[in-house]
Amino acid sequence: MFENLSERLQAVMGKLTGRGVLSEADVDAAMREVRMALLEADVNLGTVKEFVARVRERSVGQDVMKSLTPGQMVVKIVLEELTALMGRGESRLVFSGRIPGVVMLVGLQGSGKTTAAAKLANLLRKQGRSPLLVACDVYRPAAIDQLESLGKQLGVPVYRGEGTDAVAIARAGVQHAVSTMRDTVIVDTAGRLHIDEEMMAEAAAIRTAVHPDQVLMVIDAMTGQDAVNAAAAFAQTVDFDGVIVTKLDGDARGGAALSVRAVTGKPIMFAGVGEKLDALEPFHPERMAKRILGMGDVVTLIEKAQDAFDTSQATDLEDRLRSGVFTLDDFLAQLQQVKKMGSLGDILKMIPGANKLPKDAEIDEGALARTEAIIQSMTRKERAKPSIINGARRERIAAGAGVRVFDVNQVLKQFAQTQKLLKQVQTSQKGGKRRRFGMPGLPGGL
Amino acid sequence: MATPWYKRLGDGLSRTRGALQGHLNVLLRRGPDVDAVFWEELEDALIQADIGVVATTELVGRLRDAAAREALPDAAAVLDRLAAEIAAEARVPGDDPFASGPATVLVVGVNGTGKTTSVGKLAANAVAEGRRVVIGSADTFRAAAIEQLRVWAERAAVPVVERAHGADPGAVVYDTLAEASERGADLVLIDTAGRLHTSTDLMAELVKVQRVARRESAHPVRTVLVMDATTGQNGLLQAREFDRALGLDAIVLTKLDGTAKGGIVVAVARELGIPVVRIGVGEGLEDLAPFDADDFAAAVVGRGD
Ligand SMILES: Nc1nc2c(ncn2[C@@H]2O[C@H](COP(=O)(O)OP(=O)(O)OP(=O)(O)O)[C@@H](O)[C@H]2O)c(=O)[nH]1
Numbered sequence: 001m002f003e004n005l006s007e008r009l010q011a012v013m014g015k016l017t018g019r020g021v022l023s024e025a026d027v028d029a030a031m032r033e034v035r036m037a038l039l040e041a042d043v044n045l046g047t048v049k050e051f052v053a054r055v056r057e058r059s060v061g062q063d064v065m066k067s068l069t070p071g072q073m074v075v076k077i078v079l080e081e082l083t084a085l086m087g088r089g090e091s092r093l094v095f096s097g098r099i100p101g102v103v104m105l106v107g108l109q110g111s112g113k114t115t116a117a118a119k120l121a122n123l124l125r126k127q128g129r130s131p132l133l134v135a136c137d138v139y140r141p142a143a144i145d146q147l148e149s150l151g152k153q154l155g156v157p158v159y160r161g162e163g164t165d166a167v168a169i170a171r172a173g174v175q176h177a178v179s180t181m182r183d184t185v186i187v188d189t190a191g192r193l194h195i196d197e198e199m200m201a202e203a204a205a206i207r208t209a210v211h212p213d214q215v216l217m218v219i220d221a222m223t224g225q226d227a228v229n230a231a232a233a234f235a236q237t238v239d240f241d242g243v244i245v246t247k248l249d250g251d252a253r254g255g256a257a258l259s260v261r262a263v264t265g266k267p268i269m270f271a272g273v274g275e276k277l278d279a280l281e282p283f284h285p286e287r288m289a290k291r292i293l294g295m296g297d298v299v300t301l302i303e304k305a306q307d308a309f310d311t312s313q314a315t316d317l318e319d320r321l322r323s324g325v326f327t328l329d330d331f332l333a334q335l336q337q338v339k340k341m342g343s344l345g346d347i348l349k350m351i352p353g354a355n356k357l358p359k360d361a362e363i364d365e366g367a368l369a370r371t372e373a374i375i376q377s378m379t380r381k382e383r384a385k386p387s388i389i390n391g392a393r394r395e396r397i398a399a400g401a402g403v404r405v406f407d408v409n410q411v412l413k414q415f416a417q418t419q420k421l422l423k424q425v426q427t428s429q430k431g432g433k434r435r436r437f438g439m440p441g442l443p444g445g446l
Numbered sequence: 447m448a449t450p451w452y453k454r455l456g457d458g459l460s461r462t463r464g465a466l467q468g469h470l471n472v473l474l475r476r477g478p479d480v481d482a483v484f485w486e487e488l489e490d491a492l493i494q495a496d497i498g499v500v501a502t503t504e505l506v507g508r509l510r511d512a513a514a515r516e517a518l519p520d521a522a523a524v525l526d527r528l529a530a531e532i533a534a535e536a537r538v539p540g541d542d543p544f545a546s547g548p549a550t551v552l553v554v555g556v557n558g559t560g561k562t563t564s565v566g567k568l569a570a571n572a573v574a575e576g577r578r579v580v581i582g583s584a585d586t587f588r589a590a591a592i593e594q595l596r597v598w599a600e601r602a603a604v605p606v607v608e609r610a611h612g613a614d615p616g617a618v619v620y621d622t623l624a625e626a627s628e629r630g631a632d633l634v635l636i637d638t639a640g641r642l643h644t645s646t647d648l649m650a651e652l653v654k655v656q657r658v659a660r661r662e663s664a665h666p667v668r669t670v671l672v673m674d675a676t677t678g679q680n681g682l683l684q685a686r687e688f689d690r691a692l693g694l695d696a697i698v699l700t701k702l703d704g705t706a707k708g709g710i711v712v713a714v715a716r717e718l719g720i721p722v723v724r725i726g727v728g729e730g731l732e733d734l735a736p737f738d739a740d741d742f743a744a745a746v747v748g749r750g751d
């Protein structure tokens with residue numbers, strides 16, 4: 001089974017480059033794969049059908065660019081269309097300027113609203129606002145305590161009203177913001193099913209009571225085909241301005257994000273990428289497009305590396321990743337940085353094709369030390385040109401590192417795999433915009 | 447205290463639910479013909495139930511063969527046959543950890559699937575059956591998780607063992623099992639923190655928690671994955687990873703009171719052979735039901751009530 005669309009299309013369309021125009025038959029085979037890839041990523045069936053029709057129309061008769069294979073040509077078209085569908089660039093929160101500004105969060109149970117509310121408070125505070133969190137989930141046990149505790153962690157005040165009338169609490173919360181000079185209110189609401197009329201009416205009533213500048217729907221990235229049912233119902237009864245997609249730190253392809261965008265036309269504004277309260281990022285549609293297609297996310301990989309490396313090192317790594325020059329020395333340096341970056345497994349998951357690595361590629365601490373010793377037992381020449389490492393050299397290296405020849409073979413194999421992966425990354429980046437590193441900085445202005 | 451939350455699941459709910467379910471019955475409304483359009487719509491219905499494109503293709507392929515071979519007379523017959531096949535796939539042999547003698551059950555899953563709520567419901571259920579239940583609050587990580595479970599313990603009228611926020615979850619398990627043996631409990635339910643199956647560290651933590659449970663428990667230790675019915679294809683990856691790390695005995699499938707069908711459990715059953723033993727159908731203490739493969743399958747093919 002092919003993990004990413006690029007490989008699939010290569011397999012069904014052949015690897016020859018520059019083959020004139022895409023034939024009807026070529027495109028048919030390709031569209032079956034596109035459909036399959038999107039459905040496996042949980043893109044809604046209706047959205048998939050429309051999308052495939054559009055890509056088919058654009059593809060038939062298309063000239064294949066000289067440098068591309070027919071498969072890559074289709075990937076290019078798919079990516080362009082997918083990015084267009086996701087919306088371009090970042091979408092920001094829009095405040096009317098009225099004080100206090102109000103943001104209201106809605107969504108299904110367990111989607112991550114309360115955590116998202118706290119993360120949003122954190123983000124807005126970093127942008128110079130003074131948020132107040134308002135706890136309107138009067139149903140779920142300890143939901144209010146949860147928000148209060150998160151607020152305490154952040155040093156952001158939390159308003160918890162009296163009684164069980166969520167609408168009244170929301171209204172009083174906004175009043176409280178006025179009297180305590182907070183300029184932004186974030187209203188956390190209870191999770192609710194989109195078919196629960198009473199609860200949907202409650203959400204609509206909260207909206208009417210506090211006139212939010214922005215209503216955001218919080219959606220779990222792992223949601224399947226049902227995402228559009230929920231989103232469409234929320235759009236209709238409560239209406240919302242944008243979406244926060246949560247739990248994107250996992251391995252969900254996140255097709256639901258695309259479907260929701262396609263079906264409701266609302267932009268995805270933020271991505272939740274961890275349980276920590278700073279793990280909320282502006283949403284990048286083009287990265288999401290690649291993720292949905294299983295094409296990895298080299299940009300995120302590089303940014304993650306950047307947190308651990310200093311900038312010059314990171315730029316260096318980026319250049320190497322892009323140029324495809326990657327030696328055993330780099331491999332070693334990278335392994336040594338891995339500890340700082342979190343588990344290697346997490347990082348590998350972001351590399352296209354890495355999910356196909358053998359399980360033993362999940363290096364444990366012991367193996368890390370072993371690998372270090374093995375590479376250090378190599379000569380400069382060997383490190384630069386591993387192909388010269390023959391049997392005799394392997395034995396010498398093994399003796400030097402105090403390991404078995406088998407271990408040396410393993411390291412060389414892993415290195416070769418990494419190198420291959422990087423080549424793939426590089427190919428999939430070709431033609432894409434070259435993106436320089438900026439400083440991590442705050443997401444601008446919202 | 448909040449207004450009785452379960453009161454909210456009133457008539458309005460079932461009314462809308464009926465309307466939304468209607469679209470799946472399109473398969474029958476179009477008449478008895480088994481033509482190309484029928485097959486396409488059938489495939490669509492399965493995909494929309496999150497069965498997954500691979501399993502769907504295979505199921506429909508098999509069904510087409512059977513329909514031709516056995517000359518199934520009409521659409522209704524084909525649908526019944528399909529429902530039977532799906533039910534057969536979903537009906538995985540295996541012990542029900544909540545109904546096969548004394549046990550310590552570790553409740554695990556990704557964030558927000560309904561673990562804590564399910565622990566509350568399961569405890570109430572077991573108490574109603576006359577069992578002695580103790581629950582352990584091993585989610586020491588998420589804010590107010592301990593307080594949340596405490597409320598459920600009160601509702602179910604069972605003792606809960608806790609430590610402070612941030613405490614070692616293994617230590618909570620240790621305390622819980624000590625308390626359980628002192629009280630002569632025959633069902634111990636342990637709520638754990640939600641975690642993504644991709645987080646190596648957090649999965650390792652859970653393995654440790656399980657080890658403590660196995661070491662300290664007087665009863666067999668069972669591990670149950672709580673899965674949200676709205677989960678798409680990622681559900682299979684979740685089940686795979688939790689199973690790989692812990693060895694899963696069963697699944698509780700929650701949030702079936704919405705419009706999602708939870709079809710991903712078919713893929714999980716096929717690949718991993720893990721049975722679904724309970725379903726969650728609401729936020730109330732009583733909103734837990736045994737899993738019925740036939741009902742499940744009927745809902746997936748749109749022949750539910
Ligand atoms: N509609 C519906 N909601 C449910 C069901 N089970 C749980 N919920 C809701 O889902 C939300 C999350 O439930 P929790 O029990 O807190 O989930 P959890 O898995 O313990 O969450 P974490 O501990 O944060 O990972 C709550 O709002 C519950 O009320 C169900 O069967 N149906």
Ligand SMILES: [Mg+2]
Nearest residue numbers: 561562585591
């Ligand atoms: Mg919980």
